[in-house]
Amino acid sequence: MAQKTQITLQTLVEDCAEARALALRTEQPSAAIQATQLQAKLLGMLVERKESGAPGAFQGQKTAAEIVEMIRAEHGDALANAISAALRPADAVPTPDPTHDAPDSLN
Helix, strand or coil: CHHHHCCCHHHHHHHHHHHHHHHHHCCCHHHHHHHHHHHHHHCCCCCCCCCCCCCCCCCCCCCHHHHHHHHHHHHCHHHHHHHHHHHCCHHHCCCCCCCCCCCHHHC
16 A cells, blocks of 8 residues: 555654744744654654553563563463563573584585
């Protein structure tokens, strides 16, 4: 659909800039702020974060492993595994062995 209408990140950001300029010309600062915020979101400069769970739900967990297990119980293995992998230090991620299962043309 985006290709049919030729909508790109660039056109969206430009549209926001035009809307902001119009809001400033018509003395509507809140509309200008909203246009600026949308530009920031589109460009990845503003990320909304939402807490899940009840207030204090993580209070009893002391380690990352406990939190991962709580997530596993509430949201399943896929999310828990993804969070566990994200928490793993970069030096703990196994490096593929280039000689293992390599095609013959690369040996």
